[in-house]
Structures are given as C-alpha cells and as structure tokens.
Amino acid sequence: MHKKNIYLFIYLAILYSCTKIVPLNNIPADDKLVLNSILNPDSAITVYLSKTSAILDTNIYWINDAEIEVYKNDIFEGLLTNIAAGKYMSSVFPEEGATYSLKINYPGYETPSSSDSIPKMIPLNYSTYTTPVGFDESGFPISEAYINFSDPINQKNYYELIFLEEYNNVLDVFNYFLETDPAFNAEGAPPNYYGLLYFSDELFNGSVYTFKMKFSAGYQMDGDGEYIDSGPYYIVLRSISENYYLYKKSLAWHLFTQGNSISDINSFLVLGDPVDMYSNIENGYGIFASYSSDTTRLHFIP
C-alpha cells in the first residue's frame, strides 16, 4: 500500500508529460511453434497450437494441420484431433500420478516436445469462515477464512487456491483479499495481483496447515443484528505440478512487467527489468502443465 504513495509525486510530474510513437523497424523476430496445454483429471486432454509472431503483429497464428502425439508414461496413446482454430483434443481424460508427454510434427519447424506429471489430489480437511474479525477503514465488517489440509511428508508440493462465491446458481471467483496467508505472501506476487493464490509448501512442509485470508464479504445480519452466513462460498484447492507453479508465478510477473499501457508505469519506475516467461517446451514456446483439485463448501462459524 505504501508504494502507491511513494509514486504520488511521480504522478504529479506525469501530469506535465507526454508520449509519442517510437519507430521500431527491422526487429528480428523468432519463428517457432507454441504449445499450450493444462491437464487435469476432470477434463479431456486439450492442446492449443500456434506460432510466434513479431512484437507489433496483432494477429495470433493458429495451426490446425499439425500432428500431435500423446504419450502416457512413455507409451504412445494416440494422436489428437483438431476441433477448432489451433485447438486439439482427445477423448481421453488424464490420470492422477501419470506422466504425459507431447510431441508435435509440423513441416518447416523444429519438433516441439514436453512432458509433465499430474500431481495427486490433496483433499481439504475442512474450510470455514467467520464474521466479523474486525472492521475496515469504511466501517464494513471483515471476514476471515480458514482452509485446512495435510501437506504430504518428504515431497515438494505446490498449490493453487480458488475462492468461489455462489449467487443465483452462478459461480463467481472472488479474488480481492484484504490480507493473505504468509505462505502466499512469501511468493512475492506483483503489487495489485488479483489472480489465484499459488504457493509452495516451503513454510509448512509435511504438516497439517491452515491457510488463512481476510476479505470484505460474507457478512449479513439477521433481525437481531447477529451476523449470519451470506454464502454459499466454495474453496477449490489445486495440487499443482512444479511446471504449473513456475508458469503461474512467472506469468504474474511477466505480465506485470510488460508495461502495456501508461497505467503500468509502476513496472518501469519500481519493478525494474522485464521477467522472462517460463516455458517447458523444447524447440518451442508455451507451457505443458497440470493439476488435480478438490472442492469443498466454506462453512460459516458464528
């Protein structure tokens, strides 16, 4: 929060300032295939294939006529079928614990390949919340959620947490938190990051852990002035692969430091150099990663 105020005087100076186009001629661009796929046991295998383009190009070049081979634990499973612009699918649902590999054949390009192992699901022990645990600067009550799970011993685990709010049978992702758990804070997410909460078990490896967060929602009063459940809310805990974790973490920073508008001045003034996007695709770019997830309702505790 304090950073915003440090910039105050810089913004005052900006009022004076102006912009203009910088000619960008003869910039050498890479020409490689791009593979994007996130696997999970609840969805059929889906892969998106495209190629790189010059930085000022506004088009995406999808590729529809490539041959994409799928391997499960190094055994050939079959070819994917192109069903839409750059989108390839299989009818097979991937399995927890299995290692999947992809190999793409497309004339005129190097052969991209990649592999990832689908992590086993980590079940949620319980998830609860209570209101109020305080009041914000506008006097509104603050709620607090407690999400409990058991981190496996002697292995490195990565997680992603999603907070869902249901209203009229429609789900919405709630991602504005007043305070988040140290496990997420320790990741060093970019300022104003409102994405999903990714974190590793660095701070609690092998223990039963309660992830906490505070938010300005979840309150409702009955006729007696008592706070009651205003949900329902749901918690999705994804057990994510290391590739997924590195991809999510670098994506947050990569997009933040790209600086695609004047409002991203922070990235230039404060956050220094651009951050490379993580990729685990050999002979190409993109990401091939995976997760397994568990979902439970967030129960209100008065």
Added chain:
Amino acid sequence: MKRIFSKKIFFSFLFLIAYTNSFAQTVTISGIITDKKNGEPLINATVFNKTNNSGCTTNNFGYYLLYGNLNDTIVVRYSYTGYEEIQQTFFLKHDTIIDIYLNTNIQLNEVVITAKQELNKTDGSVIQIPLEQIKLLPSLAGEPDVLKAYQLMPGIKAGKEGNSSLYVRGGSPDENLIILDDIPLYYINHLGGFVSIFDANAINDIKLIKGGFPARYGGRLSSVIDIRMKDGNDSDLEGEVSAGIIATKLSINGPVKKGTSSYMLSFRRCNLDLFSRLFTTMQSGGLYSAGYTFYDLNFKFAQKLNAKNKLYIALYSGRDKIFINQNYTPSLNSNISYKYDNDNTWGNNLLSIKLNSVVNTKFFINTTLAVSRFDYQTNISYKNIDTQTKDVLQSANINFTSGISDLTGKIDADYFLSSKHTLRSGVNVIYHIFTPGINAYSNTYSDNIDTTFGSENISGVESYIYAEDEWTINKFLAANIGLHFSNYVVDDNFSSLQPRIIVNYNLNKSASLKASFTVMQQNLHLLSNSGVGLPSDLWVPATSIAKPEKSNQYTMGYAYLFSELSSRLTIETYYKQITNLIEFKSGASFFGSGADWQQQVVTGGKGNVYGIEFLFQKQEGRLTGWVGYSLSKNTRQFNELNNGEPYPYKYDSRHDISVVATYKIKKNIIISSDWVYSGGNAITLGYTQYPVINETYIQAPNPFVTTFDNAYIYPSKNNYRLPAYNRLDVAINFIKQKPKGERTWSFSIYNVYNRLNPYFVYFNYDKQGEKHLYQFTLFPVIPSFNYSFKFN
C-alpha cells in the same frame, strides 16, 4: 595466513615512509587560508613557492605547510579558483605561521591559472566546480542543485532524466562515497531524485574524485564526493533568503564571539505540499488531502579553543514526507466517522563533533565522532471515532521501518615530513546496524507460524587504517602512494589490502601526464528494484553469501594548459573491473516478499567499464565553461542472468557530450547555458510474442474460461537502445547591489527546444488497433524562476 602477510606488508610500508626523510636545513611557512569576507576555510587552495617551483595545497580545514631553505628569500603565491591571488615575500630565518585571507571574485573573470600551479597536483581525477558558478547554471524548476552540475562533466551520468544521482564511470549510485564533513550519507535525494539533499547555501566546498583515489578514502568503488559544510562567518553576520517554485530557503551565519566562534544555520523547505494539499482538498470536496514536502536543516558551530585547537559541532537533518489524510463520515446522521492517515517519510540525521588540532606546525590531527541514521518509514493508521463523544471506538496502526544507523569514530593525521613528503594516515571505525525491515511483512496471523518472516537486524563493524605519502620525487615527478587496509566483521570477517598509486609527470610547464592504480572494496550493497533511486531501496551488508564488492581501476591522463587562453585540456582514459556485484533474481523483489534478501539475489557479478574522456575548460574571462566528451563501454556479467553472457549496463552509452557556458553580458547580467547529448540507455525489449494460456473467470455455472495472454520473448538482457538523449537549458541572472545586500533574480528554461526525451517506453494500441512502441517523456520545456537576497 594471508591476513598476517597483508599486515606485514602494511606495517613495512609505514616504516619505510616514516624513514624516508630529507635532512636539509629547512624552515616552514604554515597557516590557514580563508575567505576574507566570511572566514570560511579554502580547501585545496594552492600555495606555490615561485622561487624553487615547489608547492602544496590546503587540506580540508584550509591548513597548509610549505618548506623552504634556511636564509633563502622566497616569493609565495596563494591562490584559489574564484579568488584574487596574493603574493608574499619571505626571508626564511625561522618557522613562520601566517594565516592568509583571500578576496572572492564572484564574476569568475579574474582567476589566474598558471601552468605550474595546476600541473603539480597528485590528486587523481578530481573535479571541482565553484559553488558560485553552480548557482548561475540553469536548473530544473529553479532549484540550483550542487550534484546536477557534476552530471555535466565527462564520465558522470544522471541515469534517468532529472535525477540527481551520479553514475560515475559506469558505477551505480551506491558506489559513490558521499561524505558530509567526513561522515558518509546513504540516500541523498529528495523528490524522487529530482533534487539532492545538499542545500547550496550551506555548502563551503564540494570535490568529486572519479579515479585515482587517495588512501584516505575507502568503502565505495566508483567515486568520492567530499562535501564540506560552511563553518559560518566569524566576523560579520550574513545570510540569504530565496524562493522558487520548489523550495523556500533561509540561511544565516555569523560570529558568536568575533574571531573566536561562529555558527551557520541553513533551512530549506519544499513548497509543493502547499499547492497539493489545497488542490487535493478542493478536488475531493474536503474528503482527503495529499501531498509531498521535504526539509533540510544544516547547522554548524565552530569554536577556536586556543591557537592550536578548534572544535566543530555539525548537524544535518533532512526528511521527506508523502502523506494522505482522509476523513469520512457516511452521512450527516452517522454516529461514526472514519479517519485514515498514511504517511511515508524518509531522511538522514547526522550529528558530528570534530576537533582539529595543530600539534605542531608539521603535525595536524583531526578527530571525529559521529552518529548518523537513514530510515524509511510508513505509518498507516485507521480510526473509527464516535462523532458525538469523539471517543476512538476502534483503531489500528501499521508501521514499516527500514534503515541503517552508524556510529563512527575516526582520527586523521597530516604530517608534513619534509618538502618532499607529506604523510597522511588515519584510522576509522564504523559500527553499522542494518534494519532491512521493509522485508518484514507484518501480519496479524501469528498463532502457528512466524509471520515476521523478513530479514532480521544485522550489525557489523567496518574499520580501516590508511597511510599515504604525497611525494615530490623531483622537479618533474610527483606521486601519492598509499595503502588502505580495511576489515569488516559481520557473519564473516572480510579483510582487504588496497594499494593506491597516483603518479604525475610534468613534461614541461604546460603539459603533464598522470597515471593511477587503485583497489577499492565496498562492504555494503544496495538492493534496488528501480532505476530511479527510491528511498525504499534497501542497504544491506556484505555477507558470506553476498561478498563485498571490489574494484580495480587503472587511469592514464594527459593535461595541457593554454596559458594565453586561460584554458585547460585534459584527456583521461580508464579501465575499471568490478567483482562481487549482486542483483535481484529475475522477478524477485523485496516488496511483499517473505524470503530473506540473500535468497533473492544473484551474486558474483562482474562489471567491466572502460573509456576515454576529453575535457576542455575555459576558466577565465567573460566567457567561461567547458566542453566534455566521453567514449565508454560498460558491461555486466552474472552466471545466472542472460545465460551467463555479458550484457550492457542499463546506463551504458557510447557517446556523451556536454557543453557548458557562462557569459557575463554586463557587470550585473550573467547568462548561462548547457547542452547535453547522451547515447540511448539500454533496456530489455521483447522482439517476438506468442499466446500463453491463462484462466479468466466469469459469472457462470463453470466460471473458468480459457483465454490467452501475450507473452514476450526477450532476446537478451538490455538488448534495445532507447533513442538518444539531448537537451538545451538556458538561464539568465540579474544581480543588483542593494544598500543591505545583493539581490539576484534568476530565470531558467529547462529543455529549451522541447526535446521529447524518452523516460521509458511501453507497448500500446492506437485507435485503429495497431500496436506501437510508445515513449514517455517526463520533462518537456519547463520555465522557472528563483529570487534570492544575500544580506550582510
């Protein structure tokens, strides 16, 4: 074993120079050289024996000592840039103490520079710009800045536009040793770097050394900026008031007891909060006010204890503040109002006590004790207040602090051993306490996990001893040879023996050659996410993981004096190797991160900087100024960055040119101008892009939707050059003598031809949906004025 060996070498060196003596029948002439008008000591003034072409310069307290042969009659010339010289004849029968008072010549047109006087010095690559000339130069928003004038010299860059940081010969700002009356300061900028903390009215002298560092200096790699505060006029009361767009200033100094004690008090306050508070209050309908301000307070008291001892007490306090104050009452009938205050403050405080002792005419000792602190704080407070009773119903406070505190003790001794040898030696001990608290993200969750997971306070003891010999070997050859031994204790013990050699060879009366070799070590690192030097940048100690930074610098130079033009040409080439640099890992930041800073940095970086600098200065006449040109290359290399390949430093530019001119149109009208050109800074720019999968969330039975973002491929670090930078500034000064003092009106235009220089670039789309690279310009043409009145 290695350490013991190093100590042996050091003490052998001391022994050798102590016995290198001249046994001729000599007598001495010594004393203090001061400004006749205000009694301020003149530092680096020249004392030149015309009879035998020998000479010396005054030390930081204006003290000099000159040798002559018994029974000789000699003519001694005392001179100082911007002052009328004095010549005196002495018949040398015994040691003589004589204090000299020089008259200032503010118009800078009667300075006499002689070949011998300039060429005799062995002070490496030293730059000094008279403060009166700095005040006449054009300035941004009318606020003269003592450091920005030095950015116009070859080999020194500003980095970002408008910033008062100094990048000296490719080094970053943390590699500058900035000392105020012998005590190091850390963060020296106000207003996001646009104004330095040094108030020109409080400064007596500034010297910048960019290579060939004498052994007395240590602890940083790239430059020394030695700043001396005024002592205060010891005979008459005088002062100055001035007002500009940015700041209002008042300085006053005078005797406490004439000829015995004096004081100097200077205060500067930024005016911007007055406008911003009013503006934001009006804009928000009284809901909140916000703004920015700073102040600087300099105070010094000087007391002659007796003929041989003088005591100084100096104080500096400076602070910046950015604030937002909010008051909110939901409705007229509401019983509760909410108050929110957010203050960010940062600044330096320094208190020093110094004793100058002339033990005998040949032996001068300076003892200093000081305490200093730089800190950065954020205070956020929420209050719910009962509108009827005014009771505070609920409150919360969040406080972030980071900083560095130093307790310093040092003794420096000058020993004028003979006409050929002036010895300097000293010892310095600094006890540091680092508070990298900005790393500690405080959190109310603390039941089953330690939420204060940032870096802990670290203390360290940095000490050094040094010895140097300013040695006039013969009529042509002079040298300053020294050793600087430093020891630093933190979680490990780091020792370093640093040789310093500066040699000057006079080819003839007009030309000389200079060469130097210096080894430096820096026991602190500055962690910065920015290129603009924000106060939240973090000073951290060297540790066993992030070892002390080291540099070796080699210089060679040629100087030629054009006596008939009162001008000087210097050409200097240098090569600097830097090791043990650190940088943040890709994507790492101390903001909001729980990891210790040592886990977030890459270490073992190397820097290579080399270049050649040309400087032609005209120091006399109606037209004065200089032309500077620098050709340089500056690279960095880290095993974990850029695939281990070297890459250009962000402020690497091949060509830098500066032209500075001051012209006296009439006795009371002086016009000045500067023009600068610099090759574009290096940035990391994507040349290729591709779609990368992401999830977007919508309100639906299944809220997860697959979308794609644009990922950029960066070919290498700092692969793209921004357009070149250039700018012309002009100022005109109207000076008028009034019955009670001197009035000056200064009008400046910054960036006269409105060059749109890039501050940074970014990609964006135009109205037709085409994507372009845009540049952002911070300062277009900016006119300003300043009024000042010097009273006496």
